[in-house]
Amino acid sequence: MSFEKILIVEDDLVIRNLLQSIFMRHKLPVSLADNLAQAQAHLAREPFDLMMLDLRLPDGDGLKFLEQVSTLPERPLVVMVTGFGSVESAVACMRAGAFDYVLKPFSPSQIDVILRKAQTYRQLVKVNSLLSDDPEDDDALLVGRSPAMTRLRQLIDRVAPTDATVLITGESGTGKEMISREFYRRSPRRGQPFIKVNCAAVSQTLIESEFFGHERGAFTGATERREGRFELANNGTLLLDEVSEIPPSLQAKLLRVLQEREFERVGGSRTIKVNVRIIATSNRDLMSNVQKGEFRQDLYYRLNVFPVHVPSLRERVEDIPLLADHFLRRFTRKHGIKVSGFSDSARAALLAYRWPGNVRELQNTVERAVILSESGRPVTAAALGLPGDMSATDVQTTSTWESSEPDLASALAPAAPAAEPVSGDNTSLTDGSGHVLRLDALEKNAIRAALRQTSGNRTQAAAALGISIRTLRNKLQEYRDAGDPIDAGADTGDA
Structure with missing residues (x-):
C-alpha cells in the first residue's frame, strides 16, 4: 500500500530538501513546513499518511505537537527527526505515539528502510479488522477418501501455487470458503493479506465503496478517506464470496479491475494499481445467470x-462416517462429554439422510447430538434428531435421562415445513399410493403452497415459510434449473 501524501516539518533547509528528494525518488507527493504553524495549517486542509517531524522547531516543541497529532481522527504515522538524540527523548517520543525515531545526519537508505516499514505497518493496521481468521473447522477441510475429494485435493495441489483466478462453485454448506482458504494457504501469497468480501451481505448502495474505497466528501457520511478491499488486499488474495450477488451496475467496474488491475476510489480521480489474486465463490449456476x-x-x-466444483455430501456419501467421527472427536473435546462413538442405528441414520445443508449441517447435527448424549454412552439416532423414527436398538439402549426427557431431542430436531393445504396442491405427508414423501418433495410442496396463498409474492411467501427471501430465491432457481419452475406466472417482485 503506497503512501499518498507525506508532510515534512523541518526548519533545516538542507535536511528538508534531502527528505523531499528521497520521497520524490519514490514518486510520493510531499508537502513542506518549516514550523509548527505551517504544519497545523496543512493538517487542517487535508490528511497525510506519513509525517517527518523535527523534535525542535522555532515556534514550539515537536514532542508536544506529536501528542496533538496523535488525537486526530486521520492521524499520520509520525517519524521523529532530531540532531540531539538521547535514550530519554526516544522513549518519550515512542510513548507519545511516534512510529519511529531517526537521528541526524541520516542516509537515504535509512529513510528507505523506514518508509518500507511504515507502508507495511499501515497496511497491516488497515486490514487487521478485515482479515478472515481461520475458522475452527478448517481441520475438517479435506477429510474424505471419496474419488470426488481425491480429485479436489489434486486440483488444489496443482493450482494453489499459481496466481490463476479461481471460481469455486458448489451448494451451500459444502465448504467453498474453506477451500478458498486452502488455495491461499498453499500459495506464494500466504504471508500477505487474505481479505473476504461477502457480496450478498453488503448493501448495494455501499458495495462500490467496499470494493474500491472512497475519498472524504464523496457522499453523505464519507467523513474521511477509506481504502477499499481491493486496495487492502494488495499483494495478497481477495475472496469474492457469493460473487453472483454483485449488482449489474458494478459488474463492469469489477471487470475493469480484473483486466487492468487498477481503479479509482469513489469520489477520487487518482488511479490506484493493485496486485491481487482473485478467488470467487458461488452457489449458483453462473452460466445460467x-x-x-x-x-x-x-x-x-x-x-x-x-473452475473448481466442491462436491455435495450426496456426491461423497462414503465420506460421511469419516466426517461424523471427526466432528464427534472435536465436540467431545469442546463440550467435555465423552460419548462412546455412534450407535449402529445412528450411523445408519447418518448415511440415509440426504444432507441438504451438506457438511455444515452434518457438523451442527453432530454437535447437537453430543450435547444431548450421556457421557460414556454412544450417540443415538434420537440424539441426532434427523427425520425418521428412532430405531428399536436405540429404544433399548436409551438412557434413563433420555427416557425422562423425551421432548428435548425432538424440540431441537429440524421440523418439517408447515403450510396449509391449498386446493390442487399435494401438501400431505404421503403420495397417492400411500408412500411417505421425501423431505425435498415436502419442501417443494410447502413452497408451492406458500406462493399460491400469497398470490406469488415472494417476500410474503418467505415470511410465511420462516425463511429468508434469498433462501427462497435460491430454492426457486434450483427448481427452475431442474425443469420444474413452480413459480411460473407468479409475481417476480420481492416486495
Whole structure:
C-alpha cells in the first residue's frame, strides 16, 4: 500500500530538501513546513499518511505537537527527526505515539528502510479488522477418501501455487470458503493479506465503496478517506464470496479491475494499481445467470479461469462416517462429554439422510447430538434428531435421562415445513399410493403452497415459510434449473 501524501516539518533547509528528494525518488507527493504553524495549517486542509517531524522547531516543541497529532481522527504515522538524540527523548517520543525515531545526519537508505516499514505497518493496521481468521473447522477441510475429494485435493495441489483466478462453485454448506482458504494457504501469497468480501451481505448502495474505497466528501457520511478491499488486499488474495450477488451496475467496474488491475476510489480521480489474486465463490449456476442476462458474460469468463466444483455430501456419501467421527472427536473435546462413538442405528441414520445443508449441517447435527448424549454412552439416532423414527436398538439402549426427557431431542430436531393445504396442491405427508414423501418433495410442496396463498409474492411467501427471501430465491432457481419452475406466472417482485 503506497503512501499518498507525506508532510515534512523541518526548519533545516538542507535536511528538508534531502527528505523531499528521497520521497520524490519514490514518486510520493510531499508537502513542506518549516514550523509548527505551517504544519497545523496543512493538517487542517487535508490528511497525510506519513509525517517527518523535527523534535525542535522555532515556534514550539515537536514532542508536544506529536501528542496533538496523535488525537486526530486521520492521524499520520509520525517519524521523529532530531540532531540531539538521547535514550530519554526516544522513549518519550515512542510513548507519545511516534512510529519511529531517526537521528541526524541520516542516509537515504535509512529513510528507505523506514518508509518500507511504515507502508507495511499501515497496511497491516488497515486490514487487521478485515482479515478472515481461520475458522475452527478448517481441520475438517479435506477429510474424505471419496474419488470426488481425491480429485479436489489434486486440483488444489496443482493450482494453489499459481496466481490463476479461481471460481469455486458448489451448494451451500459444502465448504467453498474453506477451500478458498486452502488455495491461499498453499500459495506464494500466504504471508500477505487474505481479505473476504461477502457480496450478498453488503448493501448495494455501499458495495462500490467496499470494493474500491472512497475519498472524504464523496457522499453523505464519507467523513474521511477509506481504502477499499481491493486496495487492502494488495499483494495478497481477495475472496469474492457469493460473487453472483454483485449488482449489474458494478459488474463492469469489477471487470475493469480484473483486466487492468487498477481503479479509482469513489469520489477520487487518482488511479490506484493493485496486485491481487482473485478467488470467487458461488452457489449458483453462473452460466445460467449469464444466459438470463443477470451476469456479464465477459466477467464470467474472467472469473472462470480455473473452475473448481466442491462436491455435495450426496456426491461423497462414503465420506460421511469419516466426517461424523471427526466432528464427534472435536465436540467431545469442546463440550467435555465423552460419548462412546455412534450407535449402529445412528450411523445408519447418518448415511440415509440426504444432507441438504451438506457438511455444515452434518457438523451442527453432530454437535447437537453430543450435547444431548450421556457421557460414556454412544450417540443415538434420537440424539441426532434427523427425520425418521428412532430405531428399536436405540429404544433399548436409551438412557434413563433420555427416557425422562423425551421432548428435548425432538424440540431441537429440524421440523418439517408447515403450510396449509391449498386446493390442487399435494401438501400431505404421503403420495397417492400411500408412500411417505421425501423431505425435498415436502419442501417443494410447502413452497408451492406458500406462493399460491400469497398470490406469488415472494417476500410474503418467505415470511410465511420462516425463511429468508434469498433462501427462497435460491430454492426457486434450483427448481427452475431442474425443469420444474413452480413459480411460473407468479409475481417476480420481492416486495
